[in-house]
Amino acid sequence: MRGLTVEINVSVDHQVFVRKTYMNHAFVSGNKLNKLKYNIIEAKNQKKTTLLTFGGAFSNHIAAVAAVGMEYDFNAVGVIRGEELKDKIGENPTLSFAKEQGMQFHFVSREAFRSKTSDLFMEELKEAFGDFYLIPEGGTNALAVKGCEEIIEEGDEVYDYICCPVGTGGTISGIINASFPHQKILGFPALKGDFLQEEITKFTNGTNWELITDYHFGGYAKIKPNLITFINAFKEENNIPLDPVYTGKMLFGIQDLIAKGFFPKHSKILVIHTGGLQGIEGMNAVLKKKNLPLIE
Numbered sequence: 001m002r003g004l005t006v007e008i009n010v011s012v013d014h015q016v017f018v019r020k021t022y023m024n025h026a027f028v029s030g031n032k033l034n035k036l037k038y039n040i041i042e043a044k045n046q047k048k049t050t051l052l053t054f055g056g057a058f059s060n061h062i063a064a065v066a067a068v069g070m071e072y073d074f075n076a077v078g079v080i081r082g083e084e085l086k087d088k089i090g091e092n093p094t095l096s097f098a099k100e101q102g103m104q105f106h107f108v109s110r111e112a113f114r115s116k117t118s119d120l121f122m123e124e125l126k127e128a129f130g131d132f133y134l135i136p137e138g139g140t141n142a143l144a145v146k147g148c149e150e151i152i153e154e155g156d157e158v159y160d161y162i163c164c165p166v167g168t169g170g171t172i173s174g175i176i177n178a179s180f181p182h183q184k185i186l187g188f189p190a191l192k193g194d195f196l197q198e199e200i201t202k203f204t205n206g207t208n209w210e211l212i213t214d215y216h217f218g219g220y221a222k223i224k225p226n227l228i229t230f231i232n233a234f235k236e237e238n239n240i241p242l243d244p245v246y247t248g249k250m251l252f253g254i255q256d257l258i259a260k261g262f263f264p265k266h267s268k269i270l271v272i273h274t275g276g277l278q279g280i281e282g283m284n285a286v287l288k289k290k291n292l293p294l295i296e
Contacts, residue, residue, distance in 0.1 A: 022275035027067035030275020066098035140170030148174025165246035173203035215253035243276035
């Protein structure tokens, strides 16, 4: 699971490196491979044959669990937010891919999805799909955090800062747990709100971390033209694609913080690219409808 780490030219006063974890696997890319690794082992140990999880229309997690199901011989069930998507699978690249991988879908209303962890809803799912191994939405649990600790590699103590995007908090929790005391871990949330602080503290006792909350561009999966421009320019300059939900916002934020003098001169910064590239096609379909520039 070792990631390819390359230096990029974004500052004359700092050394910035990107760990391209998205190159670890063709389909279960980036942090998803880390998050699912020990969950797969546990599901096998429990002799479960079905993986069940939750996600939205363009969920990286849904695509990853579907691919894991195919590769490791599990039945995979995706509980999908939005009943209207049931008749639009062919128009949705994420759901089309998951279906090709053999995932079975269970579409529910947004109201029902909000209560997906209730005992009643769980009983209904067990009646419908039998004895399954449950993976939370986004994949974050203690086993996922354990896998994400492996993102940090031997020799990483040379970095002063480690930056990563934040969705459900599992990846940054693992990174905090595996980090060195002198390092500062910076998380860039893709969502609005302060709830992530509490979520992260469930999985780590570390105190050497901070959430940078100024670069969500309006909230989860929200995007603005200047972010598209940045993502396309970054790819052209560094030959590294960025997704618009997580890594694009993080790198935009890092470069802005560098320009504002946030990082001391001569800092060595490690940026964790967590993948999510499968979502670009779906985002481009949305951008096209809005007559906005596309992500290259």
